[in-house]
Amino acid sequence: MDKGGPGGEIQRPTMADVAQHAGVSTMTVSRALKNPDLVSEATRDRIMAAVDELGYVLDQSAGSLSSRRTGFIAAIVPSINNSNFSDTARGITDALEESGEQLLLGYTDYSVEKEERLIESMLRRRPEGIILTGGRHTDRARKLLSNAGIPVVETWDLPANPIDLVVGFSNEEAMGLLVRTLHQKGYRRFGYIGGTTERDTRGSQRRAGFVEALHQLGLPHDRLISFGVPPISMQQGAEALASMLEQWPDTEVVICVSDLSAFGALTECQRRGIRVPEDVAIAGFGNYEIAACAHPRITSVDVGCYEIGRLAAQQLAQAINGRRSDPGFRARIVTDCKVVQRESA
Amino acid sequence: MDKGGPGGEIQRPTMADVAQHAGVSTMTVSRALKNPDLVSEATRDRIMAAVDELGYVLDQSAGSLSSRRTGFIAAIVPSINNSNFSDTARGITDALEESGEQLLLGYTDYSVEKEERLIESMLRRRPEGIILTGGRHTDRARKLLSNAGIPVVETWDLPANPIDLVVGFSNEEAMGLLVRTLHQKGYRRFGYIGGTTERDTRGSQRRAGFVEALHQLGLPHDRLISFGVPPISMQQGAEALASMLEQWPDTEVVICVSDLSAFGALTECQRRGIRVPEDVAIAGFGNYEIAACAHPRITSVDVGCYEIGRLAAQQLAQAINGRRSDPGFRARIVTDCKVVQRESA
DNA sequence: GCGGTTGATGATATCGCTAACATGCTTTCT
DNA sequence: AGAAAGCATGTTAGCGATATCATCAACCGC
Numbered sequence: 001m002d003k004g005g006p007g008g009e010i011q012r013p014t015m016a017d018v019a020q021h022a023g024v025s026t027m028t029v030s031r032a033l034k035n036p037d038l039v040s041e042a043t044r045d046r047i048m049a050a051v052d053e054l055g056y057v058l059d060q061s062a063g064s065l066s067s068r069r070t071g072f073i074a075a076i077v078p079s080i081n082n083s084n085f086s087d088t089a090r091g092i093t094d095a096l097e098e099s100g101e102q103l104l105l106g107y108t109d110y111s112v113e114k115e116e117r118l119i120e121s122m123l124r125r126r127p128e129g130i131i132l133t134g135g136r137h138t139d140r141a142r143k144l145l146s147n148a149g150i151p152v153v154e155t156w157d158l159p160a161n162p163i164d165l166v167v168g169f170s171n172e173e174a175m176g177l178l179v180r181t182l183h184q185k186g187y188r189r190f191g192y193i194g195g196t197t198e199r200d201t202r203g204s205q206r207r208a209g210f211v212e213a214l215h216q217l218g219l220p221h222d223r224l225i226s227f228g229v230p231p232i233s234m235q236q237g238a239e240a241l242a243s244m245l246e247q248w249p250d251t252e253v254v255i256c257v258s259d260l261s262a263f264g265a266l267t268e269c270q271r272r273g274i275r276v277p278e279d280v281a282i283a284g285f286g287n288y289e290i291a292a293c294a295h296p297r298i299t300s301v302d303v304g305c306y307e308i309g310r311l312a313a314q315q316l317a318q319a320i321n322g323r324r325s326d327p328g329f330r331a332r333i334v335t336d337c338k339v340v341q342r343e344s345a
Numbered sequence: 346m347d348k349g350g351p352g353g354e355i356q357r358p359t360m361a362d363v364a365q366h367a368g369v370s371t372m373t374v375s376r377a378l379k380n381p382d383l384v385s386e387a388t389r390d391r392i393m394a395a396v397d398e399l400g401y402v403l404d405q406s407a408g409s410l411s412s413r414r415t416g417f418i419a420a421i422v423p424s425i426n427n428s429n430f431s432d433t434a435r436g437i438t439d440a441l442e443e444s445g446e447q448l449l450l451g452y453t454d455y456s457v458e459k460e461e462r463l464i465e466s467m468l469r470r471r472p473e474g475i476i477l478t479g480g481r482h483t484d485r486a487r488k489l490l491s492n493a494g495i496p497v498v499e500t501w502d503l504p505a506n507p508i509d510l511v512v513g514f515s516n517e518e519a520m521g522l523l524v525r526t527l528h529q530k531g532y533r534r535f536g537y538i539g540g541t542t543e544r545d546t547r548g549s550q551r552r553a554g555f556v557e558a559l560h561q562l563g564l565p566h567d568r569l570i571s572f573g574v575p576p577i578s579m580q581q582g583a584e585a586l587a588s589m590l591e592q593w594p595d596t597e598v599v600i601c602v603s604d605l606s607a608f609g610a611l612t613e614c615q616r617r618g619i620r621v622p623e624d625v626a627i628a629g630f631g632n633y634e635i636a637a638c639a640h641p642r643i644t645s646v647d648v649g650c651y652e653i654g655r656l657a658a659q660q661l662a663q664a665i666n667g668r669r670s671d672p673g674f675r676a677r678i679v680t681d682c683k684v685v686q687r688e689s690a
Numbered sequence: 691g692c693g694g695t696t697g698a699t700g701a702t703a704t705c706g707c708t709a710a711c712a713t714g715c716t717t718t719c720t
Numbered sequence: 721a722g723a724a725a726g727c728a729t730g731t732t733a734g735c736g737a738t739a740t741c742a743t744c745a746a747c748c749g750c
Contacts, residue, residue: 012492012493012494014706014707015706015707015708016706016707024729024730025729025730025731026707026708026730027707027708027709027729027730027731028728028729028730030707030708031708031728031729034708038727038728038729039728039729040727040728040729043728043729055488055489055492057468057469057492057493058469058706058707059469059471059705059706059707060470060471060707061406061410061415061470061471061705061706061707062410062705062706062707062735063706063707063708064406064707064708064735065407065410065705065706065707065708065734065735065736065737066706066707066708066709066734066735067707067708067709067735068708068709068735070406080425080431080434080435081428081431081432081435083426083428086425086426086431087426089425090426090452093451093452102449102466102467102470103450103451104447104449105448105450106438107435107438120402121447122447123402124402124403124404124405125405125406125447126404126405126406143400144400144402147357147400147402148357148402149357233634234634234635234637234638235634235637235638238638260634263635263638264638267638267639267640270640289578289579289580289605290579290608290635292579292580293579293580293583293608293609295612295615295616359735359736359737360736360737360738361736361737369699369700370699370700370701371700371736371737371738372699372700372701372737372738372739373699373700375737375738376698376699376738379738383697383698384698384699385697385698385699388698388699403736404736404737405737406735406736406737407705407735407736407737407738408736408737408738409705409738410704410705410706410707410735410736410738411704411705411736411737411738411739412705412737412738412739413705413738413739
């Protein structure tokens with residue numbers, strides 16, 4: 001097979017070829033493929049036979065140029081390696097499948113600069129809407145989006161100045177909820193493990209929520225360990241726990257920025273023969289599968305990642321179709337966060 | 346902001362607008378954006394100023410129609426939720442970034458029918474190449490691909506009848522390697538945990554490799570537990586282990602189709618107070634992060650997921666650019682698999 | 691000083707499809 | 721019966737970019 005080679009270019013059949021083959025005009029072929037009921041059954045059959053025989057595949061680049069609808073939705077997540085975000089991506093894809101749109105997926109590695117570049121390169125594809133993670137973006141990114149004139153959904157956060165639509169939750173409050181829940185269970189000496197930089201906005205917000213909640217409870221909130229560049233890994237969670245216990249050996253409960261680091265912390269305890277939760281309790285965030293399966297199972301916060309994606313895609317679809325004024329349409333959807341209490345804390 | 350609403354359609358500037366603004370022809374604008382050195386500095390500056398002022402963003406749908414290069418690469422994986430495959434996806438994206446192509450990513454949920462549908466809808470976007478997972482596809486999918494006349498890379502496997510290019514490894518042999526390694530460590534009574542159906546081709550191949558290796562070693566190979574629809578989860582690994590020990594309580598080592606199920610099996614042992622590896626040893630496959638972090642750490646097989654993605658994208662880029670006859674170009678790249686010995690087995 | 695090369699730019703003709711309107715022809719209504 | 725409406729299809733004109741060839745200076749070497 002000579003494919004893609006120079007001179008090996010195959011002349012793919014076009015709609016005109018199909019039309020000729022079926023003895024109709026290209027317009028009828030186009031209709032037969034997109035709105036079959038606009039074409040009589042006999043003609044449609046002839047066209048489909050021609051399509052089959054020639055192995056014709058519609059060219060959507062051409063189609064969307066003419067119809068001004070690309071059928072693309074762009075989505076940008078921090079990382080596709082993180083199952084929380086890939087759950088969101090799944091939610092988006094599943095919702096899109098219903099509306100027949102295709103997903104352009106990109107990841108930023110938690111960098112707003114990379115996000116800006118991604119937004120720019122995706123806008124060149126003329127997506128009909130775009131889904132972002134978080135509310136922090138470069139000024140240029142905001143400008144690009146505003147110029148693009150397409151609906152935008154920010155997710156996983158409740159930005160103070162949203163660009164357009166929002167589907168998310170408050171990371172501060174979700175963390176506050178976790179802290180208060182654990183406080184009610186009797187814990188008093190809280191420690192927090194997170195990443196080193198502010199790059200992970202949601203991580204920073206969770207830390208802020210941790211501090212604020214303890215402050216309101218009148219408890220000390222200085223046991224903060226920063227370890228590793230986000231996304232903070234299991235391994236780094238383990239190292240951070242070691243550091244935590246070294247600095248504050250009497251810490252009662254350690255809350256981690258995510259379940260991955262929480263799991264790392266848990267295994268570090270196991271290596272050191274520290275009992276969880278008897279000696280130290282551990283809680284995470286995100287309700288990853290690992291939290292439900294670890295031994296002991298890890299207390300966490302479920303933020304409904306899949307649902308965020310599904311809702312974001314639905315909102316976008318409605319906005320694209322001009323249903324912003326429909327009853328029940330809300331530009332800002334606050335999703336539910338639940339603390340999942342398990343054995344680890 | 347009125348976006349996407351009916352009648353709210355913003356008239357985005359086109360290249361002609363930029364051209365007029367800068368007092369040049371559209372062709373010069375096109376050149377300034379794609380091959381800046383073909384345009385004098387003064388003109389280029391004027392054009393860039395116009396681009397900035399108007400907030401112009403290139404329309405690639407239009408561009409690719411005329412240049413017959415879409416800049417798209419399609420990639421299809423079984424699941425983006427599985428970090429092995431999302432590592433491969435990362436490898437692809439990273440390699441593509443160098444060549445400036447954009448990724449169209451889709452997932453099949455381990456169904457060849459869904460794969461066929463995905464291939465069809467992606468081919469409508471006229472990708473310049475396509476990366477698949479595994480060597481099993483529907484006949485129609487094969488036909489679609491062959492008609493498309495673009496390079497194809499099959500990954501994560503060494504298909505007997507490859508469509509075109511291959512970047513992968515033998516799942517049978519990789520599993521055989523693991524079995525022999527554990528055999529050398531003295532284990533004799535082997536059990537295997539995998540999914541129920543043949544949908545996960547790679548899972549089936551690993552099971553076949555398990556059976557074959559034991560057969561060659563003259564050992565019994567009937568301790569096979571099938572549990573759950575692939576991808577088999579941590580939880581299912583746990584349940585499968587319970588079932589294994591019930592049927593064959595004297596099993597010495599349990600090999601799981603992936604590290605996720607291995608981890609589930611491990612935690613089930615911990616719940617039951619069964620010591621790993623003293624009472625039962627456990628090994629997984631894929632070398633996920635969790636294998637390196639669990640306590641005890643899980644023996645696994647590293648298959649270089651990221652590298653598979655990177656190589657696949659590179660191969661594709663070379664094939665697209667007609668470098669098939671370059672020295673060093675191999676249509677079939679066999680990647681390295683290494684057993685990573687840890688405490689669990 | 692002149693044929694030839696190089697460099698910067700422009701004019702024109704598509705690329706493959708679909709929107710919008712036009713054309714016949716049949717059906718329906720009053 | 722004649723006007724109005726409906727159905728199946730065709731015609732025409734782009735969508736927004738780029739390939740290709742053409743143009744016109746400026747420059748180069750001998």
